[in-house]
Amino acid sequence: MDLQSTINQNSSEISNNTSLTNTSQTDQTEINQIESEQKKSWTIENSEKLYRILGWGNPYFSINSAGHITVSPKGDLGGSLDLYELVESIKQRNIGLPLIIRFSDILEDRIERLNACFSKAIARYKYKNIYRGVFPVKCNQNSQLVEEVVKFGKPHKFGLEAGSKPELLIAIATLNTTDALIICNGYKDREYIETAMLAQRLGKTPIIVIEQVEEVRLVIEASRKLNIKPVVGVRVKLSTKGIGRWAGTTGDRAKFGLNIPEIIQVVNQLKSAGILDSLQLLHFHVGSQISSISVIKDAIREASQIYVELAHLGANMKYLDVGGGLAVDYDGSKTNFYASKNYDMQNYANDIVAEVKEACEEKKVLPPILVSESGRAVASHQSVLVFDVLGVSQVPKAEPVVIGKDEHLILQNLYETYQSISKNNYQEAYHDAIQFKEESISLFNFGYLSISERAKVEQLYWDVFGKFKKY
Ligand SMILES: Cc1ncc(COP(=O)(O)O)c(C=O)c1O
Structure with a gap:
């Protein structure tokens, strides 16, 4: 947090790392010179470059002339505070480290940005439908955060995604925005499905996303028992594989979702039960932190085709839910490295809107309401963990290494x-x-x-x- 101490720490690492014990005299002198120049010339700009704060922190985090981190909770709208001074003043109130500081304004800004990017893309491509985002509760279940997502998301009818029965209860209890969606994902038993359907009677808009074929029977039975017509979705296992850490959980062998023959089975079962018009949403999720825009494009292209085919099979298709995956540039490199991303939020929204529009126009299907389930892109920037540096790990210093001719x-x-x-x-x-x-x-x-x-x-x-x- 205090960059000046990071700088000092860094300089001492430089000196320790370069303890060349068996170097010639000239080499050693040269190295000493380099070390002392590095120490002397170490600046705030060097720190900025090394930690790439303007890469990952923009527009919320930066460094001021004192070498302290500053936070601009309203992003580009201006106004900033010195995080070091804030922590010092908190400490004076006898609140010790570690601390998690939440900046609600950043959360609001993230929600605004996401919605603005989709609005801009919709206007740019003259897309004839709207965007309705949801926040996946699993990404941060902190009650203050979920409540704030609902509050800040209200003007955009931003909803919630539940990945389990407890999360569904959180969503039903917290989401009081008319017409905002509750996307019901995850493993579902009878109770989960019935609770989701009953939420309709409370004026909520739940969509039950079928992830296992067995769930269709439960949906049909619950619908008859409660006399409620559900809104149903299917989660498809796309052939498009994700990228990075979660790539293994996607593609044909993914654990979650239905393959194409299973989707056809679901369509047939709903048709036989006379509720094929309940099937209104197609969902996919090709993994979190998708670092490459080409993976996102491929996934949208494949999903758009499945969407139009489902419409042609007689389903009452209305929503396309592109899941999560919108990445955060943690290392600030703007590459497709797994801790980065080679696109921005606007590119993401543009590609989704453009691909879906093209597929729907070609097959003469009305374009869907676009849903996304961005978790980290909404909730990562808003909290900061502050802790004391308790120690530094260094390359061990040792006696000069002498290697004899008879050594290994x-x-x-x-x-x-x-x-x-x-x-x-x-x-x-x-x-x-x-x-x-x-x-x-x-x-x-x-x-x-x-x-x-x-x-x-x-x-x-x-x-x-x-x-x-x-x-
Ligand atoms: C179904 C589903 N939707 C959304 C998300 C959120 O993903 P992200 O944080 O990449 O936006 C996840 C996270 O893994 C998920 O499993």
């Missing part, structure tokens, strides 16, 4: 790599050092390297990296 071959090889590092070969040396280190672990695991030899390998390995700092 792996040590001699790594030592040679270390000695021969130059401007021309440092990349090769980097790969060699990694390879020797991995080999040394295998040798150790099979009992061919003693613990003292392994210690020398590890020390030399860090020395190699210290030497790279020159280049």
